[in-house]
Amino acid sequence: MVVKCSEDAKAALNHIAFQKKAGSSPVHTIEAVWPMQRCPVQAQLSRERPLSLLEKYTLRAFNEIPNVSAAEIAMKLGLKEPELIQETLDSLIRAEAIQTSSAKITVADTSELQEDLERLQLGLETNAYHGIVRRNMQRKVERLQAQIEQQSNPKRMSLRQKIAAGFQRLLGFKAKVTKEGKEQLSKGKIVEPTMVQVYDLARCLGTNSLIVLSGDGGVVNGRHLQKFNSSDWTPLEKSMKKPSPPVAKETQQALSAADGTEQVNILSLEMVGDPAKLEQIQICITLSVSHEDGTPVFSVHRKGSSSQRLGWIEAFLSENKEAEMLLLERFQKEMTIKTKIQSTVKPHQIEPLVSAMAHVKRNISSSSKSMLLLNQHDSLLTEISSKDDYPALVQNRTIVTYLQNLKKTKVEPQENSNALLISIPSAQSMVPAHTIATQDFMLRLANVSVRGRHSKLEVYLPVVVFDENQGNKSLAEAITYLHKEVKNPRERYLFTRSMPDFAAWMKTEVRGAKGMAELANSYRKALELGQGSTFNIFQMFMDELFAERMDSFEPDMVAKVGEFMKQFSNIQGVDDCWSMFEPKLQQSIFESVLSEGSNHALSDAWRAHSSGKEPLPWEDAARLEYAWCGHCTNTKFEATRFFEQMVLELAGSKDMTTENVSKSLSALKSRTVLSDELFARADRVRRERNRFSHTAGLKAELDYTLRLISVMRETAALGQALAGGSWKPEEGIEWSSALTFSESEAYVKKAARLLKENTDHASNGNVWVGSLMQSLPSTSEEIPLALIEQLVGAPELTTGHQFKDVLTQLVRKGLDSWIKNLPASENFELPESIRSLMSLLQTAGMEKELANLKESYLKGLGKLTTFDQLQSEFNLLERKNLAFTPEEFSIRWKRSVKEAGFQVSFDNLASMTPTHFDFLTENVKPDMFMRAVRTELKNVEDGDIQAVKSLCDEIQSFAGKEQPWHNVAKKKDGFMAAEMDNKIRAGGNPVEMGPIVENLMPFVDKKDFPKMDGRFETIIERGKKEAKKNKVDEK
Incomplete structure (x- = not known):
C-alpha cells in the first residue's frame, strides 16, 4: 500500500509546511467530515444609538413641561408636518422611554404592518426567495402596501386635510417619561429594538459551539454544509453531542463573535426549521509532530480552502482524548506501507x-x-x-x-x-x-x-x-x-564527476597524444566523457594543452597552429580558438625579431621566471610580462589554474562539492569558510576569466590579473600555507622595454604577414599592437620611413588598437624633431624623406596627421613682410608641383597680413590676377584689404580731404561693381568709414572741413558704400552745427 494524498489534502499539507511553524514538523493530511447541526433562528435584537436632536428635545419637553402635548412640541420646534414628530414618538415608545396618556386615537396603528413590509422587502433585495416563493412574496408586499395606505388614509383625504388631522391627533397625545427614558436622556443614547431577522446558525457537534454561517467571503457558509452521511469518517464517536435548539445566551455569543461587537441584546428568539436535522462539513486534518516531546499537533482546514483554518475544531482536537486516539489510529491505518523500516528519526x-x-x-x-x-x-x-x-x-x-x-x-x-x-x-x-x-x-x-x-x-x-x-x-x-x-x-x-578528476584524466590524455590528429581525438573523447557536466571542457582542454604540450607547436608555431585549427575545425561545437593562440603567436614573433645588440634584460628575466630558475612573485611576473609582451596571458593562465585548484582542494578538504569551481565557491561561502566579501571577489574573477582575454583595453587585463592574484593569495591562506618562489611577497619591480626601429619594423612585417594570411579569424588589436605601443623607441632625428611604411601597409584589426595608432604615436613624438632638422629652402623644396612621409600618411588616410605635419613645417618659416614676398609664393603655387595647397598656406598668410609691418597698397590689390586672387582664402582677403587701407592712409596727412577723396576714387575704381575686390570692400564699408573719418577729424576745425567735404561730394557711390557716404554727410552736418554755435556765441 502506497501513502496517497488528495489534491485538497496536499494543498492543506503544503500550507502547513510552507508556514514553517516553529516547534513541529508536518507528517500527513487526511480527509474527514465534521457533523454540524443546521439551526437557523428568527430573532429580534436591540441596539443602542445616540439620541437624535428631535428625540432629545421631545424627551426633554415631556420630562420638564407639565401636561404638554405632542402638537405643542411640534409647533415650538417649527415642524409643519405631523409625520416628522410621529416617527420620533414611535421610536420613544418602542424604546419604552415614554408612557403615553393620550386620548384614544381613532387612526389605526400600522407599525406592525410596516415591519412586516420592511422584512419582506429586505428578503427580496438579498435574493432570499426564489421561483414561485419569490413571486408570492412580491404579491404579499403589494397587498401590505395597499393595506397600510388604506388604514393610514381611510377617507382619502387631501394632503392639507391629512396635516390638519394629524395635528388634531397630536393635540391629544400626552406622555410621561419613564425611568428608562430618564436614564437614556442622561446618557444621550436610546435603546430600541431592530427588525426581526433570520440568522443562519450551525452547531458544531463535538465542541457544541454555535457559529454564524457567513456570506461568500467567510470561512464557513451555508453552501459548505452537506447532508450528513453516517458512512463518512469523523474523529467523533462518544464525543459527538446530540442536536439541541440554540438558546438566547449562546446565540448572543455567536452573533457577538460574528459581528465583532462586545454586546448583543436579544429581545425575542424563535427556532426556524427542524432542530434534529444533521449536516456535515468536509475537512482536511494535518498531523504534525512536536519537536519538543513528540506529541501530535493537529491543523484543520476546510476542504477546498488551503489557507482558511477552523480554529474551533483544532481547539477541540488538542484537548479531547478520544478524538486524539481516533486520529492517531486513523493516520496509522492510512499510512501503512509494505516496507519494514528499522530506523526512527527525530x-x-x-x-x-x-x-x-x-x-x-x-x-x-x-x-x-x-x-x-x-x-x-x-x-x-x-x-x-x-x-x-x-x-x-x-x-x-x-x-x-x-x-x-x-x-x-x-x-x-x-x-x-x-x-x-x-x-x-x-x-x-x-x-x-x-x-x-x-x-x-x-x-x-x-x-x-x-x-x-x-x-x-x-x-x-x-x-x-x-x-x-x-x-x-x-x-x-x-x-x-x-x-x-x-x-x-x-x-x-x-x-566523482568532479572537475579535478576530469582535469587529471585530461592531463593524461593530452600528455600521451602524438601529433595534432591525436590531440583532436583526445578532445573528442573529452566531449564524450564530459557530457552533462557544467564546466567548460574546451577551456580546460586548452589549459592543459598550453601547460603540458607547447612542444607540439615547435619549431614553427605559425604552421603548427594552422594545423591545429584545421584538425579542430571538423569538431562540431568548437568555437574559433584563434583568440587563444594570438598571445602565443604574438609573443613568438616578438621574441624572434630581437637582435643581438638590443637590450635583452626583460627577455632574460622572463625566461628565467617562466623556466623556474629565478621565479618572481606573482605580481612582479604579471607586470614583467605586460611590459615585455604587452599582455600578461601566461601569468593570468597560471594564476587561474592555481586559484581554481586551490578552491577545489579547499572544498574537498571540507567534504564539499568539487563538481566545479562555482559550486565549490558557493559551498565554501555557505559554510562561512569564505567571507561574503572574499566570495564576491572570488566569484567575480571566476566569471570574468574569459572576458579579459585582451578585450577591454591594454591596462584592463593587467588590472584583472592583479585582482586575481590578490584573491588567489587570500584563498591560499585558508588552506595549506604556501611559501617561496612565486608565493614570496611582491617586490614592486618597475619594468620598461624599448625595441630598435629595425626590430619594430621586423615585428610589424611578420605580424602583418601572419594576420593577412588569417583574415578569416577575428584579430585582437590589443594583443598585436599593445606591446609595440609600449616598446616604441625614443624618437630619432631621422624619419623611420621603413617602419612607417610597414605600419601603413598593415591590415586593419577586428577589435582594439590598430597599427595606425602606433603610426599616430610615432608621428606625434617625432614631428618636432624632424621639422627642426630640415634644411632651409626659400622655394619650399622639401627633402625626399618628408615627401615620402607625406605620401605614406596620405595613403593611410591619416589626414589629420598630414595636416599637422604641414602646419608644423609652415610654422617654422619666417613671416612675410611685403606683398612681393606674397606674390612669389603665389607664383610657386602656380607650378602645380608644390607639396602644399593655398588652404594650407592660408594660416601663414593670415598671420603675416595681420602684422602691422606688412606693406600692401591699393595698386598691389588692383594688380592681382584672378588666379592669385582665388589663392587667397575667404578668411585672408578681408585682412589683406584692411591692411591696404591702413597702408594708404599712412601716406595721407591729417585733414587732407583732397587726398582722402583720391583714395576713395581708387577704391571705387578697383573695388567697384563687377571688380574682384567689390564684395570684400562692401563688407568693410563700416571699417573704411571710421578710418576716413578719423583721418579728416585729425586735421582740425570741423567748421572749415565741413564746406570742403560738401564741395567734393560725393566721395563714393552711395549704393555701394552707404556707411562711408553717411559718415561724410555727418562731417558736413557737424561743421554746420559748429558754425551756427560760433555765431550765437559771438552775439
Missing part, C-alpha cells in the same frame, strides 16, 4: 512522505550529474510513488550500490553510457538503508514516533528525511573510499 528531521517525489524530480531537472549512492532504493522510490522516475534519475550518472554477499568493490561500464555501475560490499556502506544520496541531498525512508498527549498510545508513521548537507558528506566519504579502490583516472571521474 521529529525536526522529517518531511511528509508525499512531498518526497518533488525532491527527486527537482534533481532530475537540474544540471548536476554527480554520482548517485543507492542503498535499497527500490523501497524508497516505491513508497514515494517515484518508481517511474528511476530511469531519468540515473541517466548518464555513475551509480554506487551496496550489495550483500559482495566481498570486493566491482566497477562496470553502463550500457550506452560513459557512466559506471559501482558495487560496494554492504559492510562498507556509507549510507543507511532505503536511501538515495547525491552531492545535493540525501533522501531517506524512516519512521517517526508520535506519542499521545492525553493517552499512552504511541504510533510509528513512515516519513522521509531530506538533508542537503548529509548528501554531500556521504558522497565525500564514498569518493574517499573509491579513490583508494579505483586507480583508473577515467573511472575516477565517472564516479
Whole structure:
C-alpha cells in the first residue's frame, strides 16, 4: 500500500509546511467530515444609538413641561408636518422611554404592518426567495402596501386635510417619561429594538459551539454544509453531542463573535426549521509532530480552502482524548506501507512522505550529474510513488550500490553510457538503508514516533528525511573510499564527476597524444566523457594543452597552429580558438625579431621566471610580462589554474562539492569558510576569466590579473600555507622595454604577414599592437620611413588598437624633431624623406596627421613682410608641383597680413590676377584689404580731404561693381568709414572741413558704400552745427 494524498489534502499539507511553524514538523493530511447541526433562528435584537436632536428635545419637553402635548412640541420646534414628530414618538415608545396618556386615537396603528413590509422587502433585495416563493412574496408586499395606505388614509383625504388631522391627533397625545427614558436622556443614547431577522446558525457537534454561517467571503457558509452521511469518517464517536435548539445566551455569543461587537441584546428568539436535522462539513486534518516531546499537533482546514483554518475544531482536537486516539489510529491505518523500516528519526528531521517525489524530480531537472549512492532504493522510490522516475534519475550518472554477499568493490561500464555501475560490499556502506544520496541531498525512508498527549498510545508513521548537507558528506566519504579502490583516472571521474578528476584524466590524455590528429581525438573523447557536466571542457582542454604540450607547436608555431585549427575545425561545437593562440603567436614573433645588440634584460628575466630558475612573485611576473609582451596571458593562465585548484582542494578538504569551481565557491561561502566579501571577489574573477582575454583595453587585463592574484593569495591562506618562489611577497619591480626601429619594423612585417594570411579569424588589436605601443623607441632625428611604411601597409584589426595608432604615436613624438632638422629652402623644396612621409600618411588616410605635419613645417618659416614676398609664393603655387595647397598656406598668410609691418597698397590689390586672387582664402582677403587701407592712409596727412577723396576714387575704381575686390570692400564699408573719418577729424576745425567735404561730394557711390557716404554727410552736418554755435556765441 502506497501513502496517497488528495489534491485538497496536499494543498492543506503544503500550507502547513510552507508556514514553517516553529516547534513541529508536518507528517500527513487526511480527509474527514465534521457533523454540524443546521439551526437557523428568527430573532429580534436591540441596539443602542445616540439620541437624535428631535428625540432629545421631545424627551426633554415631556420630562420638564407639565401636561404638554405632542402638537405643542411640534409647533415650538417649527415642524409643519405631523409625520416628522410621529416617527420620533414611535421610536420613544418602542424604546419604552415614554408612557403615553393620550386620548384614544381613532387612526389605526400600522407599525406592525410596516415591519412586516420592511422584512419582506429586505428578503427580496438579498435574493432570499426564489421561483414561485419569490413571486408570492412580491404579491404579499403589494397587498401590505395597499393595506397600510388604506388604514393610514381611510377617507382619502387631501394632503392639507391629512396635516390638519394629524395635528388634531397630536393635540391629544400626552406622555410621561419613564425611568428608562430618564436614564437614556442622561446618557444621550436610546435603546430600541431592530427588525426581526433570520440568522443562519450551525452547531458544531463535538465542541457544541454555535457559529454564524457567513456570506461568500467567510470561512464557513451555508453552501459548505452537506447532508450528513453516517458512512463518512469523523474523529467523533462518544464525543459527538446530540442536536439541541440554540438558546438566547449562546446565540448572543455567536452573533457577538460574528459581528465583532462586545454586546448583543436579544429581545425575542424563535427556532426556524427542524432542530434534529444533521449536516456535515468536509475537512482536511494535518498531523504534525512536536519537536519538543513528540506529541501530535493537529491543523484543520476546510476542504477546498488551503489557507482558511477552523480554529474551533483544532481547539477541540488538542484537548479531547478520544478524538486524539481516533486520529492517531486513523493516520496509522492510512499510512501503512509494505516496507519494514528499522530506523526512527527525530521529529525536526522529517518531511511528509508525499512531498518526497518533488525532491527527486527537482534533481532530475537540474544540471548536476554527480554520482548517485543507492542503498535499497527500490523501497524508497516505491513508497514515494517515484518508481517511474528511476530511469531519468540515473541517466548518464555513475551509480554506487551496496550489495550483500559482495566481498570486493566491482566497477562496470553502463550500457550506452560513459557512466559506471559501482558495487560496494554492504559492510562498507556509507549510507543507511532505503536511501538515495547525491552531492545535493540525501533522501531517506524512516519512521517517526508520535506519542499521545492525553493517552499512552504511541504510533510509528513512515516519513522521509531530506538533508542537503548529509548528501554531500556521504558522497565525500564514498569518493574517499573509491579513490583508494579505483586507480583508473577515467573511472575516477565517472564516479566523482568532479572537475579535478576530469582535469587529471585530461592531463593524461593530452600528455600521451602524438601529433595534432591525436590531440583532436583526445578532445573528442573529452566531449564524450564530459557530457552533462557544467564546466567548460574546451577551456580546460586548452589549459592543459598550453601547460603540458607547447612542444607540439615547435619549431614553427605559425604552421603548427594552422594545423591545429584545421584538425579542430571538423569538431562540431568548437568555437574559433584563434583568440587563444594570438598571445602565443604574438609573443613568438616578438621574441624572434630581437637582435643581438638590443637590450635583452626583460627577455632574460622572463625566461628565467617562466623556466623556474629565478621565479618572481606573482605580481612582479604579471607586470614583467605586460611590459615585455604587452599582455600578461601566461601569468593570468597560471594564476587561474592555481586559484581554481586551490578552491577545489579547499572544498574537498571540507567534504564539499568539487563538481566545479562555482559550486565549490558557493559551498565554501555557505559554510562561512569564505567571507561574503572574499566570495564576491572570488566569484567575480571566476566569471570574468574569459572576458579579459585582451578585450577591454591594454591596462584592463593587467588590472584583472592583479585582482586575481590578490584573491588567489587570500584563498591560499585558508588552506595549506604556501611559501617561496612565486608565493614570496611582491617586490614592486618597475619594468620598461624599448625595441630598435629595425626590430619594430621586423615585428610589424611578420605580424602583418601572419594576420593577412588569417583574415578569416577575428584579430585582437590589443594583443598585436599593445606591446609595440609600449616598446616604441625614443624618437630619432631621422624619419623611420621603413617602419612607417610597414605600419601603413598593415591590415586593419577586428577589435582594439590598430597599427595606425602606433603610426599616430610615432608621428606625434617625432614631428618636432624632424621639422627642426630640415634644411632651409626659400622655394619650399622639401627633402625626399618628408615627401615620402607625406605620401605614406596620405595613403593611410591619416589626414589629420598630414595636416599637422604641414602646419608644423609652415610654422617654422619666417613671416612675410611685403606683398612681393606674397606674390612669389603665389607664383610657386602656380607650378602645380608644390607639396602644399593655398588652404594650407592660408594660416601663414593670415598671420603675416595681420602684422602691422606688412606693406600692401591699393595698386598691389588692383594688380592681382584672378588666379592669385582665388589663392587667397575667404578668411585672408578681408585682412589683406584692411591692411591696404591702413597702408594708404599712412601716406595721407591729417585733414587732407583732397587726398582722402583720391583714395576713395581708387577704391571705387578697383573695388567697384563687377571688380574682384567689390564684395570684400562692401563688407568693410563700416571699417573704411571710421578710418576716413578719423583721418579728416585729425586735421582740425570741423567748421572749415565741413564746406570742403560738401564741395567734393560725393566721395563714393552711395549704393555701394552707404556707411562711408553717411559718415561724410555727418562731417558736413557737424561743421554746420559748429558754425551756427560760433555765431550765437559771438552775439
